[in-house]
Amino acid sequence: MITGLISINTNLGSSIALRYANELSNKIDMRLYDIHVVDAKKSGSSPGFGWVQKTWENALIESKSEEIRQFLDMEKVELPFLKTPKILIGDRTEKLLDELQTGQYAFFLEGALPSFNPNDFYRLVHSRLYRLMPCPVMIVKNLVPADNAALLLDQDSDHRDFIAQFVKIFNNARVKVDLIDLKFSKTKDLVIGETESRDLHMKNADDALKQSNVTSGAQKTIEGAPDKIAECLREYGLIISFLKHKSKKNNPMIELLGRVPSPVLIFWR
Amino acid sequence: MRILVALDKNPYSDYVVRLVAELAGNTWAHVTLLGVETHVSPGELLDSQSAKTAGENAVAAVLDTYREAFLGFFGETDSPYGRHTSGYKLIQEKKGVVNLVYPEQHERKNLTVKCRAGNASREILAEAEQIEADLIVIGCDPGTDCKWEGHADICGKIVKNANCSVFVVKEEKKPRMIDCCLDHDTVSQASIELINQLVTLYHADLEIIGVADAKGLKSEVDRRMASILDYYVSRNIKAWVKVVDGLSLNSIIAQAAEKNLVAMWMGKESFLDKIFSKQRLGKLVTSAESSVLILR
């Protein structure tokens, strides 16, 4: 069984993430923990130091815990480990990175409402939290059934490391996975076709699915502009991809992952 | 449900009639087909519409052909609007308002055809109020200043001043998604119900778009989006969410409207009302290339 960490807040993004995670836990053998970091900076400055500061922080945590508890009650969260979130105070990025490193989580999950501007996604994946993320990250943008997933591949990728990561999370997962070989181009219309099964990277990915005992679905190639491909991928309940931590803004994969409305699981390269 | 269909002699009114017939086919709404005679005084309306004096160009005669087209959508036996009778009498309802009265139709739902004299936007709004319309449907050419029988910005004026939802129809298309923009938390039950009927009519997905201001998405908008999403999830209707920066709303609407139907929730609390002000909202509606639904 793997463990995942969800960062929660009392907003729509977290509501969607929690519900999605709840459903995903029926398909992937995992245990989920939730965490909320009280941003001390946003809560004003401490009225003093030492025990005064400690008391102030405890009061903040207590009040936030109550708020989060009410939120979880409203969300009717079923998973037992999600009912008692860890509440920390401090800088959100640093606290989450600490927790992810010490907790050895298999993946990190959070809700992030999609926007029309792919630069918002670029900023997210280039935030300090994501740049230093020690594990894969699942960004839940919409509440969709997690029955089918699209695993995105491209010709340049070295998939060996990815396979190990994929197997770790998806072992015996009850999710049907389509393999999609992407080719970015500026063609007006999408070109969708069958893949050459002899392609090494496709074969490696197929092996990963078999190794994980995951149902493999279609294997196809999609050629086109990132925005068009993103629309075409809307039908999937999860988009699985890998990305370099240092991907540039004009990387078409960034644009695609930014535009696709479905939840996205990113393995870092 | 009561639908007011404002019609003129331009070709877009043909597909407005088709669209309303489809919607009425599903909803069995009470429908009023309204034409406005802008060149005659209220006192002269009845005489001016007589076939003998005005012929086929009279607004009444044009409305009669729209009625035929509307009823043609329904089979003889299945129509909630009764038998396809023809030949109307002009009956003055009051000064400046004339009804086209047809022989007994045995209808379950009303199909009313009437003509008003006067300023087009004012008369359409007056009729909407009189019949307590839930929806006004009006057509205009895309990307123009909504010239409606020679008068500019009729649609904009109706959108700005109507108490109910207004569907400005600019093209005949089947949207794959209805994009509903929200920037405040007062969303009427009637507007949600209207969206539901359109989602059903078009078999479309729904996208709830939160409009953010410079400080981001307001918490009340976030909460409202969550409750709307809940509403649809509990009814097994696929609803997506998205956030848009209010400043780029214009271009986003143009982009989304290529394939989708853009709907905007307007209300007293609406920031859209402020960023578009009454003039800008009208301009947005009139200059849009695609149909726009204003929800109230």
Next chain:
Amino acid sequence: MNNEQQISILVLDDEPVVCKRLRPILEKKGYAVETFFESEEALKRFKEKPFHIVITDLKMKGLDGMQFLTAVKELSPDTEVIVITGFATMETAKESFRKGVFDFLAKPFKLGEISDIIQKAEVKVRGRIS
């Protein structure tokens, strides 16, 4: 039964706002109103006590409005049923009438519109019981 008899109305809609809106208006008009959010419960009550008029939504969890309409008409053919729906289709409208519905009303509607329909249904009910 006579013309002085109070007309009973059962309102079934899983959207509480509909029952909340309708109930006070109808009670003010002198009807005896009972509201339900769940169709099974409403049907149980109808079996205990038939109503003169039933107003039901179509899209509901469990027993849907069409099944509820069928059950009501089987139990009490004289009950006038008004179907209201937020997701109307031509098929559901036709099917409702085939099953003997008094009227079919798509949401949104103003209270005046449904009041008119109820009034017409009442006339029909009173005509039968007088």
